[in-house]
Amino acid sequence: MDHTKLISDLIRVVGQGAVLYRPEELLVYEADGHTIDKAAPRAIVLPSSTEQVSQVLRYLHQTGIPFVPRGAGTGLSGGSLALENGVVVCTARMRRILEVDIPNLRAVVEPGVANIRLSQEVGHGYAYAPDPSSQAACSIGGNVAENSGGPHCLKHGFTTNHVLGVELVLPEGEVVMLGGKAEEYPGLDLRGFVIGSEGTLGVVTKVMVRLVRVPEAVKTLLAVFDTVDSATRTVSDIIAAGVIPSALEMMDHVVIQAVERSPVAAGYPLDAAAVLLIELDGPPEGFDWEMAQVREICQRHQAREVRVAKDDKERALLWRGRKHAIGAVGALATAFYTQDGVIPRKRLPELLALVADVAKRYQLTIGNVFHAGDGNLHPLIVYDANDGDAPRRVQQAGGEIMAACVAAGGSLSGEHGIGLEKREYMPLLFSGADLAAMAQARAAFNPDGRCNPGKVFPTSTGCGEVGAITKPGVLPAVA
Numbered sequence: 001m002d003h004t005k006l007i008s009d010l011i012r013v014v015g016q017g018a019v020l021y022r023p024e025e026l027l028v029y030e031a032d033g034h035t036i037d038k039a040a041p042r043a044i045v046l047p048s049s050t051e052q053v054s055q056v057l058r059y060l061h062q063t064g065i066p067f068v069p070r071g072a073g074t075g076l077s078g079g080s081l082a083l084e085n086g087v088v089v090c091t092a093r094m095r096r097i098l099e100v101d102i103p104n105l106r107a108v109v110e111p112g113v114a115n116i117r118l119s120q121e122v123g124h125g126y127a128y129a130p131d132p133s134s135q136a137a138c139s140i141g142g143n144v145a146e147n148s149g150g151p152h153c154l155k156h157g158f159t160t161n162h163v164l165g166v167e168l169v170l171p172e173g174e175v176v177m178l179g180g181k182a183e184e185y186p187g188l189d190l191r192g193f194v195i196g197s198e199g200t201l202g203v204v205t206k207v208m209v210r211l212v213r214v215p216e217a218v219k220t221l222l223a224v225f226d227t228v229d230s231a232t233r234t235v236s237d238i239i240a241a242g243v244i245p246s247a248l249e250m251m252d253h254v255v256i257q258a259v260e261r262s263p264v265a266a267g268y269p270l271d272a273a274a275v276l277l278i279e280l281d282g283p284p285e286g287f288d289w290e291m292a293q294v295r296e297i298c299q300r301h302q303a304r305e306v307r308v309a310k311d312d313k314e315r316a317l318l319w320r321g322r323k324h325a326i327g328a329v330g331a332l333a334t335a336f337y338t339q340d341g342v343i344p345r346k347r348l349p350e351l352l353a354l355v356a357d358v359a360k361r362y363q364l365t366i367g368n369v370f371h372a373g374d375g376n377l378h379p380l381i382v383y384d385a386n387d388g389d390a391p392r393r394v395q396q397a398g399g400e401i402m403a404a405c406v407a408a409g410g411s412l413s414g415e416h417g418i419g420l421e422k423r424e425y426m427p428l429l430f431s432g433a434d435l436a437a438m439a440q441a442r443a444a445f446n447p448d449g450r451c452n453p454g455k456v457f458p459t460s461t462g463c464g465e466v467g468a469i470t471k472p473g474v475l476p477a478v479a
């Protein structure tokens with residue numbers, strides 16, 4: 001289709017200034033937080049309402065043009081890349097909080113609302129619980145698409161536990177409501193199908209969420225270890241003792257160094273092999289027993305120090321380092337690749353040993369900062385983007401780690417999604433028949449595959465057959 005006509009037609013729907021198409025504007029949208037893969041979109045549309053999203057999708061349907069929904073672009077699996085020269089439908093201008101209903105503990109928001117803004121605006125001792133570390137930037141629509149987690153999801157639940165309904169614009173422009181503000185709806189759980197569907201079913205244009213009471217009291221501890229092994233053993237023993245911390249996060253030496261040499265230095269000991277950030281919350285009466293248990297388990301595993309934040313200021317400081325750790329690692333080299341495997345937590349010691357071995361064999365620096373209580377690893381593979389061979393080695397190293405997570409009884413993704421990054425590894429977890437069944441379910445919403453093509457499913461999927469990759473290796477590069 002003629003490019004000039006496409007742009008002027010889109011401008012007619014959303015207005016001047018809400019369509020980006022110049023080469024320098026497209027550059028910003030050619031990747032997300034997973035920077036190994038890039039794909040330039042045809043144009044970016046910034047609708048302001050459900051009605052505009054519907055009109056845009058109707059137009060793209062009539063003209064047969066593929067598209068991809070996009071929120072803030074903080075995704076770490078290439079999910080919002082416009083493959084097949086598609087159009088990006090970005091929700092950044094749909095950022096109204098439409099309703100806050102404290103008596104019913106509900107809120108209704110547009111998808112472009114940044115995660116942290118919702119809790120800030122609700123206030124009065126109530127909050128939206130899921131708290132991705134990217135919460136200052138990432139959008140609620142992106143959280144729904146990825147079923148995002150966060151440090152406090154260990155105790156308080158993931159996005160799927162807090163989203164009760166979504167308004168969705170289907171790829172042909174029809175607007176549907178799945179679920180709602182009530183606790184439960186009969187029939188198939190199509191709301192649940194959309195959560196975690198990675199933008200492959202349509203554009204989410206409204207989200208109905210549950211609000212929760214902010215915990216009465218909170219205690220934050222920093223436990224310092226001289227070996228990674230003792231830190232990871234502490235994690236599973238804490239849970240086994242019957243204590244469910246609200247957060248149980250780990251950072252290793254590489255990450256501690258990066259944080260402490262950055263503007264978000266948090267006072268973590270520079271010579272530690274690993275630290276655990278452990279948070280307990282709830283009614284203050286329960287704390288003594290839980291604190292005693294946690295301290296005793298840390299000491300049993302030779303924690304060199306267990307520091308309890310003495311006030312809110314110190315607590316915020318400890319969290320500042322953790323919440324900005326991935327960004328701080330960005331200063332170590334020109335690029336890094338964030339992984340997301342998840343494993344049964346008692347297998348953390350052997351998986352962390354494997355990650356160290358992979359780093360040695362591929363001569364790469366790998367830092368670890370992750371949701372240890374969930375068994376959700378985030379090895380950060382640091383590399384020089386100007387070294388032509390580095391992305392290939394990094395992806396091979398990442399492939400070994402992913403395969404090891406699956407072999408340990410885990411999964412390819414704890415929260416970042418499959419996107420483009422991990423699609424070729426899906427056959428490690430699913431048979432051809434499994435994948436074909438999922439593709440059929442997707443086709444009920446997205447019959448011609450124009451909504452976010454090329455994501456989640458391996459490229460060799462076709463007519464119900466899925467090519468098997470038994471040994472992960474190098475992923476195909478996307479230009």
Ligand SMILES: Cc1cc2nc3c(=O)[nH]c(=O)nc-3n(C[C@H](O)[C@H](O)[C@H](O)COP(=O)(O)OP(=O)(O)OC[C@H]3O[C@@H](n4cnc5c(N)ncnc54)[C@H](O)[C@@H]3O)c2cc1C
Binds near residue numbers: 073137144147199202
């Ligand atoms: C420093 C850093 C820390 C992070 N920490 C965490 C963490 O703790 N936990 C976690 O889970 N993730 C984390 N992430 C990953 C990322 O922030 C989340 O996946 C987030 O939910 C993405 O939101 P977004 O608005 O940036 O979405 P995008 O990156 O814009 O999109 C992500 C996916 O969602 C789809 N999508 C976006 N909006 C919509 C919509 N309205 N309708 C339908 N589909 C849509 C896109 O098509 C794409 O497939 C982190 C990322 C960074 C960079």
